[in-house]
Amino acid sequence: ASDSNIIRATLFPGDGIGPEIAESVKTVFRTADVPIEWEEHYVGKEIDPRTQSFLTWESLESVRLNKVGLKGPMATPIGKGHRSLNLTLRKELNLYANVRPCYSLPGYKTRYDDVDLITIRENTEGEYSGLEHQVVRGVVESLKIITRQASLRVAEYAFHYAKAHGRERVSAIHKANIMQKTDGLFLKCCREVAEKYPEITYEEVVIDNCCMMLVKNPALFDVLVMPNLYGDIISDLCAGLIGGLGLTPSCNIGEGGIALAEAVHGSAPDIAGKNLANPTALLLSAVTMLRHLKLQDKAERIQDAILNTIAEGKYRTADLGGSSSTTDFTKAICDHL
Amino acid sequence: ASDSNIIRATLFPGDGIGPEIAESVKTVFRTADVPIEWEEHYVGKEIDPRTQSFLTWESLESVRLNKVGLKGPMATPIGKGHRSLNLTLRKELNLYANVRPCYSLPGYKTRYDDVDLITIRENTEGEYSGLEHQVVRGVVESLKIITRQASLRVAEYAFHYAKAHGRERVSAIHKANIMQKTDGLFLKCCREVAEKYPEITYEEVVIDNCCMMLVKNPALFDVLVMPNLYGDIISDLCAGLIGGLGLTPSCNIGEGGIALAEAVHGSAPDIAGKNLANPTALLLSAVTMLRHLKLQDKAERIQDAILNTIAEGKYRTADLGGSSSTTDFTKAICDHL
Ligand SMILES: CC(C)[C@H](C(=O)O)[C@@H](O)C(=O)O
Ligand SMILES: CC(C)[C@H](C(=O)O)[C@@H](O)C(=O)O
Numbered sequence: 001a002s003d004s005n006i007i008r009a010t011l012f013p014g015d016g017i018g019p020e021i022a023e024s025v026k027t028v029f030r031t032a033d034v035p036i037e038w039e040e041h042y043v044g045k046e047i048d049p050r051t052q053s054f055l056t057w058e059s060l061e062s063v064r065l066n067k068v069g070l071k072g073p074m075a076t077p078i079g080k081g082h083r084s085l086n087l088t089l090r091k092e093l094n095l096y097a098n099v100r101p102c103y104s105l106p107g108y109k110t111r112y113d114d115v116d117l118i119t120i121r122e123n124t125e126g127e128y129s130g131l132e133h134q135v136v137r138g139v140v141e142s143l144k145i146i147t148r149q150a151s152l153r154v155a156e157y158a159f160h161y162a163k164a165h166g167r168e169r170v171s172a173i174h175k176a177n178i179m180q181k182t183d184g185l186f187l188k189c190c191r192e193v194a195e196k197y198p199e200i201t202y203e204e205v206v207i208d209n210c211c212m213m214l215v216k217n218p219a220l221f222d223v224l225v226m227p228n229l230y231g232d233i234i235s236d237l238c239a240g241l242i243g244g245l246g247l248t249p250s251c252n253i254g255e256g257g258i259a260l261a262e263a264v265h266g267s268a269p270d271i272a273g274k275n276l277a278n279p280t281a282l283l284l285s286a287v288t289m290l291r292h293l294k295l296q297d298k299a300e301r302i303q304d305a306i307l308n309t310i311a312e313g314k315y316r317t318a319d320l321g322g323s324s325s326t327t328d329f330t331k332a333i334c335d336h337l
Numbered sequence: 338a339s340d341s342n343i344i345r346a347t348l349f350p351g352d353g354i355g356p357e358i359a360e361s362v363k364t365v366f367r368t369a370d371v372p373i374e375w376e377e378h379y380v381g382k383e384i385d386p387r388t389q390s391f392l393t394w395e396s397l398e399s400v401r402l403n404k405v406g407l408k409g410p411m412a413t414p415i416g417k418g419h420r421s422l423n424l425t426l427r428k429e430l431n432l433y434a435n436v437r438p439c440y441s442l443p444g445y446k447t448r449y450d451d452v453d454l455i456t457i458r459e460n461t462e463g464e465y466s467g468l469e470h471q472v473v474r475g476v477v478e479s480l481k482i483i484t485r486q487a488s489l490r491v492a493e494y495a496f497h498y499a500k501a502h503g504r505e506r507v508s509a510i511h512k513a514n515i516m517q518k519t520d521g522l523f524l525k526c527c528r529e530v531a532e533k534y535p536e537i538t539y540e541e542v543v544i545d546n547c548c549m550m551l552v553k554n555p556a557l558f559d560v561l562v563m564p565n566l567y568g569d570i571i572s573d574l575c576a577g578l579i580g581g582l583g584l585t586p587s588c589n590i591g592e593g594g595i596a597l598a599e600a601v602h603g604s605a606p607d608i609a610g611k612n613l614a615n616p617t618a619l620l621l622s623a624v625t626m627l628r629h630l631k632l633q634d635k636a637e638r639i640q641d642a643i644l645n646t647i648a649e650g651k652y653r654t655a656d657l658g659g660s661s662s663t664t665d666f667t668k669a670i671c672d673h674l
Contacts, residue, residue: 084514110553111448127481132518138485142519144464148475175566177421181469182479208569212577215448215552229512232545233570240549 007293010062010260011038014072016267017277022072024279024330025286028305031334034290034298039066043074043085053088060092068293069260070286073267090123095252095260096150097157098123098231101288102238102248107311108320112241114219119238120161121231122154122186123252128228146182146227151189157253158190158225159197169201170194173210173226173234186227211237239264246319249284251292259292261285275325278317280306283333305336344630347399347597348375351409353604354614359409361616361667362623365642368671371627371635376403380411380422390425397429405630406597407623410604427460432589432597433487434494435460435568438625439575439585444648445657449578451556456575457498458568459491459523460589465565483519483564488526494590495527495562496534506538507531510547510563510571523564548574576601583656586621588629596629598622612662615654617643620670642673 013022029036041059050057054077063069074085089095098121104113131143155172162170172190176183187204194202205213207230213220214234218241226234239248245265252260263282271277283306290299309315315332316322324332350359366373378396387394391414400406411422426432435458441450468480492509499507509527513520524541531539542550544567550557551571555578563571576585582602589597600619608614620643627636646652652669653659661669 127512128515132516134518138522140483140518140522142481142483142516144479144481146477146479175464175569178465178566179469179479181471181477185475185477208573211548211570211574212581215574215577216581229515232512233548236545237548237552237574240552244549244553 006035006037007068008039008066009036009289010059010066010069011040012059012069012071012074013040013042014263014267015043015075016073016269016272018072018074018267020273020275020277020326021263021279021282022070024326025070025282027330028283028302028333028337029286032298032302032305032337034295034302051083051088051092053083053085055085055088055092060089063093063258063260067256067258068289070282070289071260071262072282073263073265075267075269087128089260090252093252093258093260094124094255095258096124096255097121097154097253098235098250099157099161099253099288100235100238100248100250100264102235102242104242105247105310106307107313108243108247110241110243112218115238115241117218117221117238118161118165118167118223119231119235120154120158120223120225121235122150122226122228123231124228125150126182126228144179144182144229146185148185148189151186151227152193155190155193155225158223159193159200162200162223163197167200167223169203169222170197171210171221171224172202172204173207173224173230174204175207175230176204177206183227190225207234210234214238214241243320245281246278247280247284249281249288251285251288259289261289261292275327276318277326278319279326279330280310301337302333305333308336309333343372343374344405345376345403346373346626347396347403347406348377349396349406349408349411350377350379351600351604352380352412353410353606353609355409355411355604357610357612357614357663358600358616358619359407361663362407362619364667365620365639365670365674366623369635369639369642369674371632371639388420388425388429390420390422392422392425392429397426400430400595400597404593404595405626407619407626408597408599409619410600410602412604412606424465426597427589430589430595430597431461431592432595433461433592434458434491434590435572435587436494436498436590436625437572437575437585437587437601439572439579441579442584442647443644444650445580445584447578447580449555452575452578454555454558454575455498455502455504455560456568456572457491457495457560457562458572459487459562459564460568461565462487463519463565481516481519481566483522485522485526488523488564489530492527492530492562495560496530496537499537499560500534504537504560506540506559507534508547508558508561509539509541510544510561510567511541512544512567513541514543520564527562544571547571551575551578580657582618583615584617584621586618586625588622588625596626598626598629612664613655614663615656616663616667617647638674639670642670645673646670
């Protein structure tokens with residue numbers, strides 16, 4: 001690739017096992033000749049007053065400029081007076097949709113072998129408004145806020161995604177039988193967008209029923225779109241079906257075409273620095289970033305190498321029942337490339 | 338049993354398959370010599386202004402007096418200007434806790450064979466406040482309300498239940514990392530009650546993580562207590578683990594010692610009147626009612642007969658893959674008594 005084709009992407013290696021699994025991504029990308037130059041940024045040691053958090057303004061500027069980034073696990077530092085790193089990123093970069101492709105990994109046995117769905121979560125409002133107050137002693141209220149703008153935006157993204165990825169169905173998840181106005185508005189927006197995509201089947205599923213169906217027969221679902229809290233719950237439920245957060249890719253979509261891919265598991269301080277961490281979630285997240293960049297061939301090739309390595313079973317990290325180190329597992333993936 | 342020992346219990350057969358499965362309960366109870374006299378009440382054809390719903394005042398009075406009842410599925414009639422039947426019952430009878438024992442049925446195969454937990458749901462507040470408004474066009478709000486009184490009440494019930502049933506652990510499910518004040522108050526109340534039960538292990542689990550753990554390894558849980566919406570979601574998720582709402586008992590606990598057991602599945606109008614319905618959920622709910630009445634021997638005997646009939650597999654209704662009629666399945670249970 002000539003220099004002019006090189007894409008600059010922000011990399012937050014994160015805390016704990018973050019640097020090791022980020023190293024794995026860099027190695028795999030290098031081996032696959034992915035034309036990406038990483039711009040690394042670290043979580044700061046002091047609160048940056050411009051972000052009210054340990055994330056520096058410069059690191060956020062880097063994502064704003066590059067429009068694409070990858071983020072490892074970040075431990076939220078203890079203490080008051082600052083915002084959680086995840087919430088800061090969502091707010092400052094206006095990351096309005098969290099997208100998680102969730103599929104059974106061939107050869108890695110769980111109770112389910114037929115999961116192949118995408119959860120798309122509204123990421124900015126709902127129960128996450130931060131507005132809470134005590135009315136009288138012993139009575140507290142939280143405000144859930146649903147707006148037409150954010151609901152349309154995430155619905156648009158879901159249908160656009162479904163179409164672009166050859167998916168057939170979008171299910172809007174809600175509790176509008178109880179929250180008729182808020183979840184009702186969310187559904188209304190989904191219906192409006194659905195009208196513009198006659199080739200995609202649209203359905204509405206109540207969240208309690210959705211969870212029951214997911215554990216009974218996840219193959220019933222294709223693309224799911226939902227307000228913030230339901231998305232938080234259902235995306236983790238789905239991750240559980242295929243083995244956990246260590247295997248689940250995630251990507252956040254922001255205004256202006258920003259895509260920030262991320263591993264959603266923890267920073268696992270107990271095994272940090274020991275070359276034991278499983279880089280799969282970060283690697284597969286990096287793959288979603290490549291797809292966002294329309295580098296389909298690279299994405300396909302790397303994803304296949306990851307899945308084949310896991311399927312073969314010879315090289316697996318301890319969390320998947322194997323005894324490989326992070327670097328040996330990474331090398332096995334490179335050998336598959 | 339002498340007449341003076343006869344317990345009067347309210348029975349709402351409900352709609353659709355309700356009367357058939359209620360008949361099954363009556364038959365089984367009669368065969369097992371359960372000293373209960375049923376007082377049957379039906380959903381009205383007109384809205385009763387005193388309840389604002391199709392439930393009559395008299396039927397509610399019956400539960401208030403008898404303090405114990407059993408309810409089949411009720412289809413919520415279409416149209417505006419009245420309240421849902423379930424919500425009316427909860428409100429009018431102050432049914433503050435919904436209790437669902439959820440266990441794998443021996444011999445009935447699902448993806449899980451090791452489920453044995455109890456979900457206890459706060460049933461009166463949270464997102465179910467009914468308070469919603471539009472702020473400006475395109476922006477709507479719902480109020481989630483958590484009170485100290487209702488949180489303490491359901492926590493007390495959960496720990497009391499755990500102790501009475503020889504359970505070892507109570508997990509409070511929450512999202513207090515986001516809703517620090519509302520879910521925070523709920524947790525604070527649970528902690529206060531936990532102090533009084535040093536013999537019971539108390540833990541707090543974030544709802545997204547809880548759902549992931551439930552689908553990966555439900556055996557990790559024992560008794561779960563949670564605010565209304567999380568309880569709605571998690572109790573149905575758990576029902577899915579063991580085969581669905583057709584197999585899950587449920588009982589609502591109200592102020593003043595009221596217990597209203599209920600089948601939580603639908604009224605299945607498509608198979609109504611055809612002698613095809615599975616009465617298991619209503620039967621097992623009736624068993625929870627017997628336990629509430631401290632008729633432990635009868636409860637044990639009837640539950641064993643139901644579980645053994647299903648385990649044997651010779652008589653099963655169509656939803657469980659068999660071809661028995663409701664009455665044949667019921668007869669098989671009676672033969673096991
Ligand atoms: C850590 C927490 C604030 C966060 C959330 O609830 O959104 C997490 O669960 C997630 O899904 O990213
Ligand atoms: C029908 C609906 C109002 C109800 C609820 O959300 O509580 C149902 O899902 C339940 O769990 O009883």
